[in-house]
Amino acid sequence: MRKILCFVWTALFLLMIALPVYAEEDPGRAYYDFGVFAYEDGKYDAAENHFATAIGFNPDNPFYRHYMGRTYLKTERYDKAEEHLSKAISLNPDIPGLQYDMGMLFYKTENYAKAADFFVRAAREDANNVLAHYYAGLNLMKAQNCKDAAGYFVTAAQKSPTIGGNGYYYAGLCYQKAEDFDTAIQMFEKVKQDPNAEKLKENADKWIEAIKAKQKALTPYSLYLKLGRRYDSNVTLDPIDSDRYSDKKDWNTVLYFSGRYDLFKGKNYTFGAGYSHYQSWYDSLNEYDLTGSIFNVYAMWHLSPVTLGFSYQPSYYWLDMDSYLRQHRFTPEVTWLINAQLTARFSYTYADNGYLGDETRTGHANEISADLYYKMWDGKAYLFGGLGYEDNCASWEQSYSQIRTLLGISVNLPFELTAVVSGNYFAKNYAHADSIFLKERNDDKYVGSVSLSRKVYEDWLGILAEVSFTKNRSDISVYEYEKNMITLSLTASY
Template identity: 25%
Template sequence: MVLQRYQMHHILLQPNRKDNMNYFLRKLNFLPLFILFISCNITYAAEMNYFAEGMKQLQLENYEEAEPLLLKAYKKEPGNPNITYALGILYNAMENFSESLRFFKETVKINPNLLEVRYYLAQVLLMTGDYDGALEQFEEADKVKHLSIITYYKGMIYNQKGDYKRAIELIKSAGEEDKNLQPLVQYQLGVINYNNGNLKEAKAYFRSLISLNPKSDEAEFARQYITAIEQIESMKNWKMTFGYSYQYDDNVVLKPTDTSAAESITNKSDWVSNLNFGFDYSKSFMKNGNIGLGYSFSQSLHALFTNYDIQSHSINILPAYNFGNFNTTLMYSYGYTYLDRSGYLRSNTVSPIFSYISGSQMAQVSLKWQDKDYIKPSAGDENRAGANYDAGAAYFLFLKEGKGYINVKYNYDRDYTNGNNWKYNGHKGAVSILLPVSNRINFSLSGDGYRQIYDNTHSTYSIKRDDTIYNANTLISINLVKNLKGDITYTYTRAFSNTAVYDYSKNAVSVGLNYVW
């Protein structure tokens, strides 16, 4: 539960926007400062036919027509900085950055004193991720002529390098020097504070930008950020859940943990009361970190088979950290289970989870180790104490602004037990869909198949056990009043086994209430 809250928090941190640095760099046209370059003390004679015609097409933004003309001019005069510079501008406009870098570097090499060219070279280096190279060129350009936009770019570079304090100082300085840069400055200061978790400061900068230039592209991006911030602010650091359901089960099966195989099958029906309670607390730390703490309690009480009553307690710790679109978490959980009011099972679980989120999609890879310590283990080959190892991959497609999803996942697990009868390799595939039918009603459908191939010949049944278990589940959830939901659930299970005692089917229907505070 803590993990799901953190991942949704991370999705909210990514509004639908085109706010990458390259986008804003490309908005700053090269051509206005072209006159600066032409006015420098250049004594080269350009090839007028090809060069003049190529420049005409370049100024008209007919790039495909300009390219062959300027290349022909370059072939005749490779040492002419006017031509190499024009080609650098052309290829930057065409977003062919490798060629743009080539010709800007050639221009600087031909005449190192043309330091204005370094300004443009630095922009392309910045767009291609060469931050140290870009910073060097901006420093050289600043020696010739100080421009506020250079100070701004240097701030952006320090931001990319992780020196946020220096970045903020430089970007603020650029805005103070040139008021025309204020919209861009306010936007970038908002983004930097947002990415560092300073949501209050970020919102103030975004609002300032909107007031300065409400119809700009940057203002539209700022509105998307403000929407995301307000959604995050509406989330509490803590959450409590209460749930109760009444269930009819036509075949009571003892299966105390999700990973365990069925231990005992009654082939008889019963009514079951299920109670659960949970408390989650989350707190941000560092720049993009979050730590979640949780406790959960669940209990199942049977009307007839009271010796199958189960009560479980678990404590969870979940540190997590964002790296842009990447999210990594490390879950630790301690669990204690009672069976028939007596201590039954202790477990420790560690699970690192790695997620990549892009827009409405998320890919996930997970590992898990679980130590199972039975309080009163069976003797010999029936001893189930041991460790379970699990590796999985999952894909999520979020629907309707994250209110619904489609999920596909696969897990492989290996159970090493002290007793030979319970060692197995497992393969599990699952699909689940959550669809918001209306503002009040959600519908979910899920199914999974689990193949368990046991290692050894069973000491009692003289056969290598091989099970395939299928589950299908449907849920209708109705928002009754604020924070209170009513659930109707149906679950069907079919277990195929070459060992007759473990071959079974069951149906379960439950009606319940869930309250979130």
């Protein structure tokens, strides 16, 4: 006990000796210390008074200036904060935290380029300063320097679980803006894996979908392949001849391929060419085996929010390896992005039809159509509908007019499933009386379909199940029929 008392008295004696010397060296130091204590306790008025007294004794002390600037920063008096912080940095730029505080000052006053410079210096000064990295990224992003910002967000996210999801989310935004789409998707996937980023996961999913759609739009080519097995309860020659039905059921193998390539692509225009091929092989009814080759030359002019398009499609069809139909289609169209949810498409098609085995059906057709697409539930579903009118001019008996309607919905379901339900109605009225039945023919056709699809490997390989029902009613009974089709296909797209 005596040793402890001796130590205390000795310490007090030394302190009493040192205080006058210390006061002679810098009489403002004590006020500075009192100011720091008040600042840390959140008593900014008291802190300001103490720092003002300290600066009065020594106006060129960078530490006094620094803390006075920090105090004004806390009380949002940014002009005074800049005065004192700038003075401090001119006297001693190496004071720990000074670069960070200068960055925060310019961030608060929305001078993001200057703020970014100081936060970058602060991050270099202290590699473990997570907030310096985060704010460096945030201000670089706000200053439109997303390329450099992304790295700081990633570093902050890696160093702090608290910042994790938020940092990766902003990094994803930056990589997306810099058009580094693959890395952007990786960042958003990290957000989805972060248990502390529940509020950001839905937005991350939306960005992944949007980026993939943009990647697809920017890719100069696309490929699609569909191979499936189909049960058909009443084999017909749809889509080129719905009147020819067999009244027999059969299984068939269906192959469909399409590809296109943008030959010339600028900021506001696209010009390209494509090819599609359709093939069906019936197990028994070989006379209904259909082959179709469709070429496509297209051009688009993007005049936001409107896109003007034109396509020319020469095609040729074979029935059981015999030539059946030669067709040329010319289609100008207008697509209008009305708002973020609603898109409209208007088109006109002129078709020149040459039936090689039936001259009575050879002629031409004019068709106008309007279609609408409406996104719902944050893009998880969309409604679509359409209305069209066709005037087909051929021989006396084969000329007709037809109204087409369409209504459907596509919905994203759990387990990465997509369901599409649609219905079509066709009202077909022939211009003249049938030569055999001696009466004008009027048909009503109803088509309902449901499909369910899912990706099975990454984003390019999928499986597709389709069910459809068709009923054709006619005032000439021989043209009435029903059919059901069930198809299971493997799809590949790139």
